[in-house]
Amino acid sequence: MVTYNVHVIIENKPGISDPEGETILNDLVLKGTCKTISKISTAKMLKFTINEKDKKTAEGKIQEICDELRIYNPMVSKVTINAFD
């Protein structure tokens, strides 16, 4: 059994507006000196520590848990799961 760190990134689907990111961009960043930034979007991240036999099983298990427990809303959010050993 190997200990994996699994990163779960929950972000809005394309087309769903992200007022928090837009506000940081328009009302904070672009009013300052840095004009090279064109977009900011926000996301939520969960970091799991899990013991599994391989990376794929670890990612699959976490995906299952996130779906089952409704950790995110599949109507509006998309989820990206990556395991690191």
Added chain:
Amino acid sequence: MVTYNVHVIIENKPGISDPEGETILNDLVLKGTCKTISKISTAKMLKFTINEKDKKTAEGKIQEICDELRIYNPMVSKVTINAFD
């Protein structure tokens, strides 16, 4: 100029408690069938799209903005910045 995607991960410093992660672990995950998970911590993520001449400049610029605008609280949070092209 290259367009970089810069990921900013804001998480609690070690030693600062994370009630949200603890609750997901103890009250949701460990009450289910999966007992191989030993830790869950939460983080906030911001994704910047920036035009800069190289990766290092892009990361430096974003670090500067995050510090200047107090995007995170340096007393309790640590920030990790990674640029991808």
